[in-house]
Amino acid sequence: MKTYAPFISGKFQHWQGDTIPSVDPATGEVWSQVARCGADEADTAIQDANRAFRTGPWADAGIEGRARILDTLADVLEARWEELVEPEIRDNGKRITEVRGQLSGLHSWFRYFAAEARKLKPEAQANSIPGVTSVGHWLPYGVVVAITPWNSPLMILAWKIAPALAAGNTVVVKPSEMASASSLEFARLAHEAGLPPGVLNVVTGLGHEVGEALVRHPLTRKVTFTGSDIGGRKVAEAASAGVVPTTLELGGKSPQVVFADSDLENTVNGILSGIFLSNGQTCVAGSRVIAEASIKDALVSRLVERAQALRMGDPMDPATQIAPLANEPHLRKVKSMIAQAKADGATCLLDGTETANGRQGFYVGPTIFEDVTRDMQLWREEVFGPVLAVTTFDTEDEAIALANDSDYGLAGGVWTSDANKGARVAGEIQSGTVYINHYRNVDPSSPIGGIKLSGYGRELGPGAVKDFLQAKSIWTGTAPVPDPFP
Structure with missing residues (x-):
């Protein structure tokens, strides 16, 4: 039986702590164990992601360099996606026809958002003030915490991390404790594809033990969550303590x-x-x-x-x-x-x-x-x-x-x-x-999100990369400053 340790700094960590059993829904039998992480592992993962954001190959890559890394990841996923099928099915019981359909296209999310990142550039602002110009710039937040559900772990993970990484952030993922294996295997594959250490970390465990610690960490700069409206309320409340923006994709009764x-x-x-x-x-x-x-x-x-x-x-x-x-x-x-x-x-x-x-x-x-x-x-x-x-x-x-x-x-x-x-x-x-006259389609170009108890913010679409960026205006004087007290 395989025991999955947290994936931090480009490798699986040594783990001797408590574990959570993963049960195969088709048999009701335990097929693997995942680490039951807590506040210490949350801190280690966030600190590591923050270092990768501040210094090193990811920080120095620039937009084009990061886009090339994501394109390479897409190439690897296109060639090796079948490695991820069995752990996802063993975790959540989804039928193989659907899982293969989702994972065979997993590379497309990364390719799409790599292309969207390449479109980012400073934007001249049409201000009406004489003697100055202003230009808008886009800056990544830093460390993004992504909390994902058990129903489609890797597809929803891609919806979150592809635009977040394209924007230049680093990401710490907390998958559902009910279905963590495929996210951990994905992190391993992403590292093998050339994603620098620390850019994508995965810590597993219970929401109130490790998820809340990630959301409340002082170095967390943005949170994206998919799950129930009850879980969304808890995440929003925890994030608000640090004035951290959140994107919540919650339930529905469509x-x-x-x-x-x-x-x-x-x-x-x-x-x-x-x-x-x-x-x-x-x-x-x-x-x-x-x-x-x-x-x-x-x-x-x-x-x-x-x-x-x-x-x-x-x-x-x-x-x-x-x-x-x-x-x-x-x-x-x-x-x-x-x-x-x-x-x-x-x-x-x-x-x-x-x-x-x-x-x-x-x-x-x-x-x-x-x-x-x-x-x-x-x-x-x-x-x-x-x-x-x-x-x-x-x-x-x-x-x-x-x-x-x-x-x-x-x-x-x-x-x-x-x-x-x-x-x-x-x-x-x-x-x-x-x-x-049709139902349930999804595409990288079309935003997804809800209103009322279904949450706020949008995932996917042409604006998804900017959802993981902050706007910054830089003003330049083009004429002498007049004496304010003539």
Whole structure:
């Protein structure tokens, strides 16, 4: 059994302290151990990252030098990404087809943001003051702390560290204690690709023991976090003590508004993709279907037919369509919310707890409820699992009101053959991203983030590098300074 030590200063450290078991979700058995780091390791990693930021090859590289290093990293990832597949699956149970899809494109995030970094240059400012010019410059923050979740560890890690490094910062990563192995293996690969020691450090452990110590460290200059809204509140509170800016990408309860004029099969494919890929363990999961009353029965019937035919199995098997949930505490949460929805009076059309009965591991199959009302827990709270809530509407205004009846605002979907209606409704949905007639796409060029309890700030997009930079204005006098006291 492998024990993973923290990765600091370009190497795995010697570790004899406490460890946290990593459980294979497909079997329920421990497959590795990760170091249970604390404040001492947090300090070591931050100090090392700060040194790498201040002096040495990374500090001296300049924009073009750093971009070349990221391009080289992208080359190595393109050639060796398959080394990262198994540890990620063993940690979080995601099916191999999805993991291979994510990791085979991992290099693209680094290439994109290396190119974005090359566009950075001083910007002349059009000030109106006679006798002076001013120029805007962009400066990296320094040490960035990135806290990542267990659902897509390496993809979300890339979203954070690619622009942060392109901007010239150094990064300390605290992955979820439930899924740390692939992030540690990535750090090893990045160092082998030529990333200088200290530029990327990874410390593992519990949030209140090492995560908080990283966020509160006096040398931390920016924090980026993906996780639950509860975790986001804790991170924001800890960061505020040092007046440290944060980017928070939190939960969602995303609506899928389905009009009667939509293409039924296309809509069904999109809804299945939005809620049952990754077993619903994605922040943008389209977990609330708001269907026009006249089409609801046909839509629900087709959804149930398709969902109950999906094959549950070993995540390492390419034929598997439904893999396990990522960990046992999450399995208990999802089962509890399914039970609560039944108790609240929602009609369960497909029960994933029954289809998973007798299977070893942390399995719950696709679950579909109708007759879900706005006061139910299933309508209001994020399940983060393969559970779909269905309700109906009669008018466009009612559909928009239902879509926006949520404390979250991360994503949403609109399904209609009327382009004007689609654009109109998408414009009214209160979320950071809305998809029309498709769902769940992501690209380096498009920002991701939410409103309300879904967080603040944006990841990805052409402005992502600047999110890890600070603006600085330099003023130059071009004429003599007049006597202020003539």
